[in-house]
Amino acid sequence: MAQTLTLYNVQLPLIDKSKRYKITIKEGKYRSIDMQPERIDQTLTPFKQALQDLPNCSQIDLEGRIVLPSFVDIHTHLDKAFSLQAVPNKTGTLFEAIRNYSERAHLFTKEEIKQRVRREAIQSLSFGTTHIRSHVNFEMDTSVQLAIDNFQAVIEVKEELKDFIDIQIVPMFSKLFQRTDQEFAVIEEAIQLGVDGIGGAPHLMDFPAENIEIAMQLAIKHGKFVDLHVDENDDPAVCTIEELISKTAQYQLEGYVTAGHLCSLAAMEQMKADHIMEGMRRHQIHAVTLPGANMYLQGRQDSGIIRRGVTRIKELIGHGVSIATASDNVNDPFHPFGCGDMVQIGLLTAYAAHLASEEELLHVLKMMTTIPGRIYGLEHHDIKENAPANFVMTDAKDIYELFGTIAPTRYVFTKNRWLNGVKAEMMMSDKKLEALWNKTTEDSSLPI
Structure with missing residues (x-):
């Protein structure tokens, strides 16, 4: 140039x-x-x-x-993108999506995973996204080799595209509390291959508190951040965010913990929700809303007035919580729509959270750019x-x-x-x- x-x-x-x-x-x-x-x-x-x-x-x-800082997609799943034809979801529920994808995971070759990651990363770049944090399935319960191969596929594409786009990789570790020493050796091997953060979905596990604690211990041991799927459920009784706040304080990980989804927070009574949001602010836990996938997956058991599953976006902003918006899934059983366009995601955020004034829309732009940039760890993304x-x-x-x-x-x-x-x-x-x-x-x- x-x-x-x-x-x-x-x-x-x-x-x-x-x-x-x-x-x-x-x-x-x-x-x-x-x-x-x-x-x-x-x-x-x-x-x-x-x-x-x-x-x-x-x-x-x-x-x-208009010129904006480039977009930062702080929560997506590159390895699952464009898998919908191979993995249908007839009920449209989160649990069928999880089950069906896990059952078919062994059918996907390493090259197929690489093609998906490459396609979605380049497509996102074309829309203006220069930094992506991708959560990656770690299918150790199906096959240790499958887990490592799929993980390596994402790492190889990250390296292939490094001159064009930056990608952080966060493995979805599961059942950490129940793993054997041999299984933990596999997890340690994966971390050494090139992990940026420690991920998972503790609210789906039998021992969520213990899983959160082990995830944090792994992060401290290896010098990584923690980025978890948290309370992706309509039920207000599902509330692992409280444990995440407690453990963040205990391990002094303020600023290094991110909570994605937080769907059940929207269903909680006001006093409890206020207490949680204040705790997130005080202990610098970042929040990420995923409006496309949450509106698609949640509320499936409701009738009459149907909950849409999106967290308390406007209230989290009001409490001073660092909250970003992100794409989550693209053309897969968890979300059949989307294309990796963060402006589309910003529009969904504005609709879902009733953000329509000029000041509010400017904040939505920050939720796509500068705020996720800070969560990503970019010192200057302005x-x-x-x-x-x-x-x-x-x-x-x-x-x-x-x-x-x-x-x-x-x-x-x-x-x-x-x-x-x-x-x-x-x-x-x-x-x-x-x-x-x-x-x-x-x-x-x-x-x-």
Whole structure:
């Protein structure tokens, strides 16, 4: 690319949506972020023209397009992506999804797992996601070799794609309290292969408290974070989050523990829920909501008013809990929809949590970018001087348009180069209609 890249007339809604900025990038870092006193109309390369040779353009007029820190998908399952045809889920319940996938896990080759991971990672990158934390099944009860092979498949794709996208790997360890010394040796082997964090779903185990404790002990022993599936259930009596808060305090792991899902929190009585959310804030436990999969899987046993399973997003924000939103599953028995697009996930979050004011939507954008960036462990994932230049640009010029259209066209910049994402165009066979559309979009007062 050009030695120095300067972008003019940039809209940075997470800084000030009413202003325009000039951004200078050199050697993969933001060198300056300058507010423009007014629109600069000097001779610049318009963005649509720059697209013809984007890597070699040094000064580009973005004409008010929105630029955001690149997306961070802090909770997904790359190894399961696109497995729906092989693993159906007729009831749509979480328990059938778990059972069916476990029963068919031995049928998937290592190469098939790699293809799934590769496809979903690259597809997510095209939509603007540059960092992914993937939970990975560890099917030790089916076969030790299967568990290691599938785990290695994800590690190999992580290495293959490291020049384009960053992936953290979190194995889903199960039944830790009941494992033999021989089985623990396998777990230790997996950790040595390249684990970033310790994962699992203790609320599904017979001894959830003991499983949480062992997970934390493993994390401390190996210097890893803890990221657990927590209380993915409609029943308010399912409440392992209390044990997670207690053990986080006991082991002094504040800031290193993440709780995904927290579905049952939504069904609890208010005083208990407030106590839990305050405990999460006090002990710096991160929360992740997974609105797509939770709305799909939860409430399946309800009639009349059906619970949707999404945690108390707005209340967690109000309590000061660090909460991100993420994709969870894509085209698999746990969630047949989705495509790895974090704007789609942000829209679902806004719908599910009644977040619709400008201030609230700006916070949703943070839940897709800067907040999960901090959970991921990125020291700087903001658009500010000297931070790594990782950003996604859309054709949207307004945050309501961004979510309303899901901003179908994306342009991704990361690792000191443009990695063009996805492009969508309106196509019309009628020439008059096409001319009228073009005339409308040429009016700079209207969204692109």
